[in-house]
Amino acid sequence: MVKNHNEVLYKNEQIETQRLILRKFKISDTADILEYGSDAETLEHVGWPGLSTLEEAQAIIYDRYMARNGLWAIQITDTGKVIGLINLHLNHDHDKVALGYMINRQYWGMGYASEALKAVLYLCFEGLRVNRVEAEHYTGNPASGRVMEKVGMKREGVTAKSHLVKGVFRDVVLYGITWDDYFRPAVLDL
C-alpha cells in the first residue's frame, strides 16, 4: 500500500464513471438515504440495522459518513439522485482492503453496483496499490456475488453461520481479488 494512502483517498473524494458520481455525502442527501436505509428487503442483506426517520439519516451523515474517508455516496449523474453507498476499510497489516456497498432497491439490476465497484477497485490497485481486495455477502443474495464476479473477484469460500446479524446466524460468502489477478492479462499468449 502507498504511504500517502490518506492523500490518495482525499484526492479521490469524488470519482466519476460513465453514469455515476461517487462523492462525499451532503446534508441534503437525507431523504435519499432514508429511502434505501428504510427498505426491509434491502436491509435483509446487510449487517446495518437501517433507519426510519430523516433525523436518523442526518445523524448518520454526521456520525458515520463524514467522520472518515473512503466512503462515497453513489449518485446518478443525470438525475442527481443518491442511490446508495460504497465504502472501503484499509487493513495495513495485511496490505489489503475490504469493500462494502448497498444500492436502493428501485435501482437494482441496472449495473450501478458493478460500475461503482469497478471504479473503487481501480482506486485500490492503481491508486492505493494494495495487494488484495476482499468483500463478502450473506447467502440468499446472489446478485451481490454476481456483482463481485463481474468486476473480476473470485469466490473463495462460504463460512457457515459465521456472523450473528440481527439475531440470525448467517452464512458468509467470501470474494477476493489479488494484485496478480488484477494485473494479470486475461489470456496469456505464450
Added chain:
Amino acid sequence: MVKNYNEVLYKNERMTTERLVLRKFEEGDATDILEYASDAETIANLIWEGSTTIEEAKANIYDFYWSRNGIWAIRHAESGKVIGCIDLRLAHDDDKATFGYVLNRNYWGHGYMTEALKVVLRLCFEQLKLNRVEANHFDGNAASGRVMEKAGMTYEGTARQAEKVKGVFRDCVKYGIIRDDYLRQK
C-alpha cells in the same frame, strides 16, 4: 455462549485426555517452550516469531501464556514434558471462537494435536455452548488442515494472499464447525 464463560474457562484450566494433560503454563516450562519456540520449521507457519533464548521463553509465559484465560500448555502425560500449546479466543458478537496451536516437532504425527483440539472443541460446544468454532491455516501447512478435519471441522474455502506473515503474503485456508455439525457427529 454461556454468560459465565470465564467461570467455565477457569474451571477447565486443567483438562485430561488419553495421553495428554492440558493445563496452565508454569514458570518451570520455559525450557520445554524454548524447544519448540526456537525451531524454525515449527514456527514457519505461525504469525508468532518464536523465542531464541530462555529469557524470551520466560517472557513469553508472563506476557502471553498468562495474559488471559483459555491458553493451555499441552503436557505429554507419559514423559511429563510440555510439548506445545493450544489457545482459544472467543468472539462474543458472533457467538463463536477461534484457536491456535503449536506442537514440538519431535511429537508430530502421533495424533496429539487432534486429541488436544477435540477436547477443546468439546469444551466449546458442551460447556461454553458456542454456535461455531473456526480457524485458518496458511498454505503449505496441510497437516494443520488434517488435524482440523480429523477433529470434525469442515473446509470452507481459501482466501488468497489474505494475510502478510513475516513479509510474505499467505493464503488463509479456512475451516469451521457449527454446533449442528458437532451434535450430529457425537
